[in-house]
Amino acid sequence: MFEQNLFDPEHLIRSGDAMKRISPVAQFATLSDRLSDSVGEVHWNLSASRDLNHRISLALELSANLVLKCQRCLGPLEYELNETRRFALFKDEDALPSLEDEEEDVDCMVVTGEMDAFALIEEELLLALPMMPLHDSESCHASSGAQEEEGELELKPSPFAMLSRLRNS
Ligand SMILES: [Zn+2]
Secondary structure, three states: OOOOOOEEEHHHHHHHOOOEEEEEEHOHHHHHEEEOOOOOOOEEEEEEEEEOOOOOEEEEEEEEEEEEOOOOOOEEEEEEEEEEEEEEEEEHHHHHHOOOHOOOOOEEEEEOEEEHHHHHHHHHHHHHHOOOOOOOOOOOOHHHHOOOOOOOOHHHOOHHHEEEEEEEO
16 A cells, blocks of 8 residues: 655656656645645656756656635635656765855755655645635635635625614614
């Protein structure tokens, strides 16, 4: 049941293979906490190569259909995630390039020995989520009609107005 998730980037390069897997969303606990429902799967493809400077670089492709939680009505919100991330690996912090030398779309990491693929994937999934997931205004309440929203009474003063009219009559 336990999937092999540790890998050595050097071995990955030498093998010439990519790690291409499908993992259940529910496996990523921190991610699941942020979701409305942890159904579905994460498709991922991790490959390693040497770049022109002989550094190890990793490419991680992620795709998943996630069910986020709308921050307005707390209802489920489907979200299609497609991300490609690139990393440059360094043996120690001294070898890290200065900030201005860093390529914009490449994350620099200090790595010695094995890496945890699941930890890397989960971190990148979390970074790729929208900060404030919201339905568009048309589908927001419709998709969760049974849920009473706090503050809804403030938004709709008309029932009170009607009530007071009845009392006064
Ligand atoms: Zn909503």
